[in-house]
Amino acid sequence: MSRTTADSCPGVLQLHEAADGPLARVRIPGGRLAPGQLRTLAEAAHRLGDGNIELTSRGNVQLRRVRDAGALADLLGNAGLLPSRTHERIRNIIASPLSGRIGPHLDIRPLVTALDARLLDSPRLAGLPGRVLFTVDDGRGDVSGLRPDIGIHGLGDDRFALLLAGRDSGVRVSAGEAVETLAAAAHGFLELGTGQWRLQEIDDGIERLTALLGRAPGTERLEFAETADPPIGWLPQDDGLVALGAGVRLGSLSARIAEFLAAIERPILLTPWRSLVITDLGDGPAEQVVRVLAPMGLLFDADSPWLRITACTGRPGCAKSHTDIRADAAAAVEAGRTTAARTLEADTVPAAAAVVTSGRQHWSGCDRHCGRPAGSITEVTATPGGYRVVSPSN
Template sequence: MARTEPDSCPGVLRLHEAADGPLARVRVPGGALAPEQLQALAAAAGELGDGNIELTSRGNVQLRRVRDADALAERLAGAGLLPSRTHERVRNIIASPLSGRVGGHPDIRPLVAAFDAGLLGSPRLAELSGRVLFTLDDGRGDVSPLRPDIGLHLLTDNRCALLLAGTDSGIRIATADATEVLLAAAHGFLELAAGQWRLHEIEDGAARLATLLGLAPGPERLALADSADLPIGWLPQHDGLVALGAGVRLGSLPARTAEFLAAVERPVLLTPWRGLIVTDLEEWPAEQVVRVLAPMGLIFDAASPWLRITACAGQPGCARSHTDVRADAAAAIESGRTDLPDAALPEAPIPAASITTAGRQHWSGCERRCGRPAAAVTEVTAGPEGYRVRPPRT
């Protein structure tokens, strides 16, 4: 069915009027933040927002209850976080966060930079829907499962697979041609879209886009994993330095914690799993980072139940929500009720305090289930009469 309205994804220049006030979304291609940029976000969250930086499932960030939109845009532009006023909402680019530092895969970062520059350099591509997702996977298979509209998956240094509408198209291209092909695919999406926001919404979208590109699929198909291991804890880099992967409780990073992170003066990577990675640390400073930031709530333990649970905004940020879903989820985690493998799944709605679950979960304030991960999760969904708990499914 054709859509009749443009997408309403927020940006820095077009805020979303959430129930708790104006919300700004800042695109961070590849999730890469310089320390000064993280400091600028922390200061903006503290002085112009509600005091938190929300991490999104696309490795972007959001600020809530923005009090002065012009001041925010000016600050973010000054920090290099708003390089284009026309293209800001279309820079939804997720890349393998550890690429070039950890694991024996080719470095995807130059391709991220080249593709972002290509997007910004094409006036026509400013017309893309703010929902179109691009992924660049260095071959480890961590971000290809995120169902991009258009994605690249390196097979070797010189050869890659083109993903279309969330699956391997069967098209193989030379890495040297990758940026050109991705940009051509983005233009092709616009030709086919007729108002649709995502490639999978277009009938035979992937096949028609392949035809438009003049590229024929081969017989091979990548078997994409359902999900990836989260980068958490101590991660030795190729160069002898250390990266530290940290989980962020329900994706909400207090500005004060972000200021401490920025003060480490190392690049920080936002992950599409609502966490972050502090990179390029020597061992002693890495130990100090854990010592200071773990008590502030950052999670360096891969076994923490907080890492298995995501939640939508809920009340007070979303007018559709039946409850303060984050508070309910946090109470369940803290009381150990989200870690009970033998928990029964009741048919009828139940109150938040009666919920017992286990494994990966997504908690939502209504049936829209915003931010639900692509992987199989138990769904804990609020309704007018309480929560429904549904077993894991994709």
């Protein structure tokens, strides 16, 4: 399929008119937030939005029902969350969240900073579609499976595999070449000039882009699986400090909890699994954080049923939805119906209160299944007559 229109991904300056009001998406390259930036997002959600910060599957955030777009841009700009008015929608960079703190892999944080700066530095790259995704995986394999258009994957010896269209291209680059190669690939995507929104949509995209880069691929091809489990709970850092991985119910973080998180005065990492990591804590403060924030709803238990559930926007944010899908999903979790041992009879279409499921599951308000994670997952889909539940074994 050939695209005939520019992509319409929202940003801070280009809002999406959702059914419940204007929606803004704020790019957070590498998911890294300084405490003051999180405080600003909380203020924006509270004062200019609906009181919540939505975490996205790219480690970005969204604010719904934005009342004053100009005030939002000013607020975020002053906090360093809108460093460019021309490039804001293309800063889609997911990086291994624990890199540099936990594990023996190369610390890729400087590469993420350099890549973001390199993207901002090129006027031409402002023309990239807002859907193009960059990933920087330090080699642990947590984000390379997220099907980036353009990415690098650490090989452990100062070399990286270049990923194109979600696959290993066979090209290998040094750490010193990595950022320039990623930027060159982004320019190459534009040079292909197809009008497509993703490299995956271009026929022979990997081969054509590799040729444009003037790189000869080797024969080795790595395979990457999508990681479903976010880092949750007590995570000892290599420097003796502690990180805390926290799940967020259905990816919706209240401004009030965000204010508490900002008050910890430690860097916060947003993950592509709609969770977050509070970093650089001592043991005592970490225990206190759990004591305060767990009762408020943050999830520090890796066995929580909330961590197995994702849901699309549904009503009232999406007019296509047959129901308030998030309310139905939440009610099912609270009632213990998402960890049920029994399964529904085939061909039944139960009402919301009769849905029973188990395992990883994605709840959708209609057949589009927006936000469905890749891989094996039970689909719980609202229809005009009730719910359809399709498990991977069906």
